[in-house]
Amino acid sequence: MDLNLVQIVFDVETDNAAVQAAYYYQALRRFDLLFRQACCRCGGTQCSACKEQTACPYREVFAQELSTDPDIVRRHQKPPLPFAFKIRQIPDNNSCFEISLVVVGNAVNHLAVFNSAVRRLIESTAQQCPGAVPVITGIYCLDYQSLRHELDCSFRSTGNLVILSSLEIMENTVEAENIRLILDSPLRLLSAGAVLYDFEFTVFLRSQLRRCSSLFAYYGDGELELDFAGLSAAADHVKCLKNGIRYLQPSWSQRSNHAGLQGISEFGDLAPGMRPLLALGSYLNAGKGASFGLGAYRAEAA
Numbered sequence: 001m002d003l004n005l006v007q008i009v010f011d012v013e014t015d016n017a018a019v020q021a022a023y024y025y026q027a028l029r030r031f032d033l034l035f036r037q038a039c040c041r042c043g044g045t046q047c048s049a050c051k052e053q054t055a056c057p058y059r060e061v062f063a064q065e066l067s068t069d070p071d072i073v074r075r076h077q078k079p080p081l082p083f084a085f086k087i088r089q090i091p092d093n094n095s096c097f098e099i100s101l102v103v104v105g106n107a108v109n110h111l112a113v114f115n116s117a118v119r120r121l122i123e124s125t126a127q128q129c130p131g132a133v134p135v136i137t138g139i140y141c142l143d144y145q146s147l148r149h150e151l152d153c154s155f156r157s158t159g160n161l162v163i164l165s166s167l168e169i170m171e172n173t174v175e176a177e178n179i180r181l182i183l184d185s186p187l188r189l190l191s192a193g194a195v196l197y198d199f200e201f202t203v204f205l206r207s208q209l210r211r212c213s214s215l216f217a218y219y220g221d222g223e224l225e226l227d228f229a230g231l232s233a234a235a236d237h238v239k240c241l242k243n244g245i246r247y248l249q250p251s252w253s254q255r256s257n258h259a260g261l262q263g264i265s266e267f268g269d270l271a272p273g274m275r276p277l278l279a280l281g282s283y284l285n286a287g288k289g290a291s292f293g294l295g296a297y298r299a300e301a302a
Contacts, residue, residue, distance in 0.1 A: 003166040003220030005283060006108050007142040008151070010099040010118055014134040017089055017097040020125070022252025024087050024099065025185070027125045028292040031085075031117060032062050034124070038116035057110040072217050079218035080211060081291040082107040083114070084284045087185070096137075102283050105219025108163070112155040115139070144172065166212075166220070169283070170276035176301035178241065178268045179275060185296040186250055186260025188288040195288075199245040199261050202235040205274065208281040215284065226273060234271035241302075242266040260287070260294060266302045275299060 014020050039057045061082060066073050086100040103114060119136065126133045140148040141162045149160040189196040191203050209228055216224035245263040252258075278299040286295035 001167075001216065001220060001222030001225065003104055003216045003224075004108065005102055005104040005164050005166060006111065006161065007164065007283065008101045008103070008111070008114070009140045009142060009148065010101070010136050011096060011138040011140070012099060012122065012134045013096050013137045014129075014132055015095060016129075016131040017094050020129045020131065020134060021087050021089050021097040022250075023125050023129050024121070025250075025252060025258065025293050026255075027121055027128075028085055031121060031292065032058075034120040035061065035113060035117040038120060039110075039113045057113045061107050061110060061113075067218065076210075076214040076217050079214055082215070082219050084291050085293045086285070086296045087293050104215055104284075107219070111158070111161075115153075115155045144168065164283075166216070166224075166280055169280050173276040173279040174301065175272055176275050177270050178266065178302040179270060179278070180264060180266050180300045180302040181245075181278075182264050182298040182300065183245060183260075183262045183296075184298065185285075185294055186248070186258060186262055187286055187295045187297065188257075188260040189286070190288060196261070197247040199243075199265065201238045201240065201267055202232075204286065205235040205238075205278070206232055208277060208286055211284060211286065211290070212277060212281055226277065231271060231273055231277070234274070238270055238274075239268045240265060241268045257289075258294075268302075275301070 036058045064079050064081065066078065082104045084102045088098040088100060090096050090098065099118060101114060101118065103111060122134055122136065136153070139151045139153055141151055141160055142148060143162045144164060149162055151158070151160055189200070189203055189207060191200070196203060209226070209231060213224045213226070213228070216222070243265050245261050245265045247259065248262045249259045250262070282298055284290065285293070286297060289295065
């Protein structure tokens with residue numbers, strides 16, 4: 001059983017990347033509207049009354065419909081959205097930033113709509129940002145080694161499109177007892193319905209177990225085969241070797257729902273299977289708002 005995914009990178013050129021990139025975290029919250037505008041042919045019609053709802057890209061990507069299998073609903077509840085954004089500033093380069101987009105499962109069939117919606121996102125944000133109008137200078141697909149393969153900007157041709165296997169990502173990840181966890185954007189972890197203000201590895205790992213397994217069940221070929229009980233129990237024995245993660249308000253927003261855990265920490269005594277899971281999860285982000293750029297992270301061998 002597997003879950004396919006595609007990682008697309010949009011290179012965006014502007015004259016003030018640090019300032020403009022910050023606007024995108026806020027703008028991404030309306031991505032569903034931009035996606036609908038990019039594909040809807042029914043104008044103001046409510047989705048429930050639309051004649052094309054069974055073949056509608058918007059419905060397939062954003063409906064988050066529960067499975068007809070009661071066991072899947074019992075285990076996973078409502079599915080996550082089948083995509084995840086990242087906004088990445090290029091070090092020492094204030095004239096360019098990246099919008100990274102990972103799309104999973106059947107949502108890959110609608111990459112042309114995602115492309116159109118991202119362009120609408122950039123156009124709409126340009127009206128609010130100071131400086132020159134941002135321009136997409138290249139669109140690329142990343143392979144397993146993160147090597148770039150240039151794509152047709154219109155997405156009419158998908159010759160260079162690389163479909164990644166979630167199982168291969170996990171199988172090709174070298175196990176490590178010690179890891180360095182780097183939180184690149186605010187992570188909003190929930191525990192008992194409340195946001196955590198201190199990082200807890202057990203909560204983080206279990207959250208990623210739920211997120212990855214739910215994406216597999218709803219958008220993949222079947223269930224993710226892992227020892228969930230064993231990994232969950234082993235998480236209690238992972239040691240924090242260096243704690244550099246703090247709950248912070250990001251520089252690009254004063255809104256409380258954009259604050260989250262950021263920084264770098266090191267952990268030891270990881271059980272087999274943990275690092276491969278976290279490697280897969282790093283494609284998909286973590287925590288609340290993961291689809292819209294929050295909870296972006298990297299898990300490196302320490």
